[in-house]
Amino acid sequence: MIPPAQSAAPFVRWDWIGRHLDDIWEATVEHLTLTGLAVGIGLAISLALSLWSLRSARRFAVVTSVASVLYSLPSLSAFALLVPFFGLTRTTAVVPLVSYTLLILVRNIVTGIRAVDPAVREAAIGMGYTRAALLWRIEMPLALPVIVAGLRIATVTVVGLVTVASLIGYGGLGGLILSGLRRSIIFPTEIVVGTVGAILLAAVLDGALLLLQRLLTPWRRAAQGV
Amino acid sequence: MEVLAETVRWFLDGANWAGRNGIPARLLQHLLLSAVPSVIAAALAIPPALWLAHRRRAEFFANAVVNVGRAVPSFGVVVLLAVFWITRGWDFAFWPLVVALVLLAVPPMFTNAYAGVADVDPALVEAARGMGLTERQVLIDVELPAALPVLLAGVRIAIVQVVATVALGAVVTSRTGGFGVYIVNGFARLRDGGDVVVLAGAILVALLTLATERGFGLVERAVLPRSLPAVHLPAQPPSHG
Numbered sequence: 001m002i003p004p005a006q007s008a009a010p011f012v013r014w015d016w017i018g019r020h021l022d023d024i025w026e027a028t029v030e031h032l033t034l035t036g037l038a039v040g041i042g043l044a045i046s047l048a049l050s051l052w053s054l055r056s057a058r059r060f061a062v063v064t065s066v067a068s069v070l071y072s073l074p075s076l077s078a079f080a081l082l083v084p085f086f087g088l089t090r091t092t093a094v095v096p097l098v099s100y101t102l103l104i105l106v107r108n109i110v111t112g113i114r115a116v117d118p119a120v121r122e123a124a125i126g127m128g129y130t131r132a133a134l135l136w137r138i139e140m141p142l143a144l145p146v147i148v149a150g151l152r153i154a155t156v157t158v159v160g161l162v163t164v165a166s167l168i169g170y171g172g173l174g175g176l177i178l179s180g181l182r183r184s185i186i187f188p189t190e191i192v193v194g195t196v197g198a199i200l201l202a203a204v205l206d207g208a209l210l211l212l213q214r215l216l217t218p219w220r221r222a223a224q225g226v
Numbered sequence: 227m228e229v230l231a232e233t234v235r236w237f238l239d240g241a242n243w244a245g246r247n248g249i250p251a252r253l254l255q256h257l258l259l260s261a262v263p264s265v266i267a268a269a270l271a272i273p274p275a276l277w278l279a280h281r282r283r284a285e286f287f288a289n290a291v292v293n294v295g296r297a298v299p300s301f302g303v304v305v306l307l308a309v310f311w312i313t314r315g316w317d318f319a320f321w322p323l324v325v326a327l328v329l330l331a332v333p334p335m336f337t338n339a340y341a342g343v344a345d346v347d348p349a350l351v352e353a354a355r356g357m358g359l360t361e362r363q364v365l366i367d368v369e370l371p372a373a374l375p376v377l378l379a380g381v382r383i384a385i386v387q388v389v390a391t392v393a394l395g396a397v398v399t400s401r402t403g404g405f406g407v408y409i410v411n412g413f414a415r416l417r418d419g420g421d422v423v424v425l426a427g428a429i430l431v432a433l434l435t436l437a438t439e440r441g442f443g444l445v446e447r448a449v450l451p452r453s454l455p456a457v458h459l460p461a462q463p464p465s466h467g
Contacts, residue, residue: 011313074390074435080409080428084229084421153296160299167397167413177305181398188309195302202297 013189024176024193031172031201034162037094039155042101049102050109051135060110067103075100075164083168093170097161101154108150112143145220148213152206159202163194173197232422233429242426247407249430256404256434259320259392263327264385270328271335272377279343279373280365288340295333300391303329308398323395323402330391331384338380342373375450379457382442389438393431405430 017024053059073081078096086092116139124138140147163174171178173194180190214220236242243249278284307326308318316322346369354368370377396403396410403410408427412420446456 011310069436072386072436072439074393074431076390076393076406076409077428077431077435080412080424081432083413083416084425088416156293156296160297160301163299163301164394166301167410174299174301177302178397181305181309186309186312188306188313191302191305191309195299195306198299198302199297206293206297 038097046105070099071103093165112146267331275339342376
């Protein structure tokens with residue numbers, strides 16, 4: 001164990017960071033894994049829900065109102081609600097994280113597809129595209145910037161929420177925040193590393209997704225806002 | 227589903243409604259911890275946002291505030307503030323949590339107030355100037371009413387986020403954190419019937435958050451003229467994390 005900081009010690013101890021790069025890396029990988037799982041599963045569910053509700057205003061209203069309620073649940077509450085049923089497991093951590101992505105992703109997927117120029121759609125149908133081909137080869141690619149914008153918001157949101165999952169033992173960098181707090185003498189360095197790490201991770205993933213979108217939509221040279 | 231029956235029993239138990247850790251006392255604490263930072267954040271964020279948007283200043287800054295606000299984990303902010311306090315030998319209780327919550331509530335309030343004014347039809351503003359209104363009158367009598375739906379949506383998002391985040395204060399000490407105390411205390415003795423308390427706390431926090439959202443929605447409807455319906459923006463993540 002590391003001797004805890006004395007009250008006279010500096011707020012951030014760089015030597016501790018240097019000696020614990022392995023632990024920090026491990027926490028970062030766990031953070032990434034949880035984020036990837038949540039956003040990946042969330043994207044799959046959101047795609048299915050979006051396709052199901054795309055052409056029906058009523059279905060879309062149902063999907064978004066359910067997703068809104070899930071979205072309004074405080075994260076601490078959402079994790080806590082599942083603990084009596086799934087215990088302190090990864091499922092308890094991932095299910096709420098997934099539920100937070102749904103509203104953002106479904107909204108952006110549906111809005112993106114609906115915003116496709118009707119003339120483009122007409123032209124594709126005139127060229128003999130089937131409905132499925134129209135969706136996957138015309139509408140989805142054209143909606144991609146809006147969909148990726150949603151993915152970026154969902155990802156950044158989930159990175160922040162993962163830190164709360166540290167309370168059930170799956171918090172990635174949040175685990176550092178909690179362990180810094182729970183030492184017999186509070187150790188601020190660990191808390192700073194956890195918090196700043198989560199912010200940096202969010203920024204890196206946000207940038208990576210933006211880059212991915214630029215690569216996937218080479219026809220859009222102009223810079224995209226959110 | 228034994229735990230559900232026990233949770234119902236927990237709510238019916240008179241002992242959980244009395245004393246400093248009873249539901250009414252924790253509700254009052256939760257409400258105070260939500261109201262004070264919300265009012266302070268509104269006072270700090272909205273006037274400068276309105277003025278800056280009116281003068282079309284700091285546009286880049288206004289955009290950056292949203293993105294940064296979203297990326298900063300509330301959990302980290304609450305714990306960091308607490309630690310800053312405690313390492314100075316001060317007591318972590320009401321005020322440090324208020325400071326953390328103010329920091330979290332400012333970005334959505336600032337951004338929406340700014341966006342609301344910046345998006346007002348320029349023709350409307352020109353017409354007001356043409357009629358001889360002073361800059362101050364343009365802002366207060368023309369831009370502010372037109373920006374109100376977006377501004378209030380930002381206030382709602384911020385308040386809901388604050389109500390949700392108050393609970394995280396309990397992670398630091400059970401003397402603060404409102405309903406969150408039940409969740410954290412329950413976690414501490416999970417094998418010993420704590421799951422019931424966790425569930426009860428989760429339900430209370432969730433209900434209070436949903437009630438706040440609905441309640442503020444009613445305020446918006448009452449305040450806004452019929453011609454300007456309330457805006458439903460994708461809220462900031464609650465409680466965040």
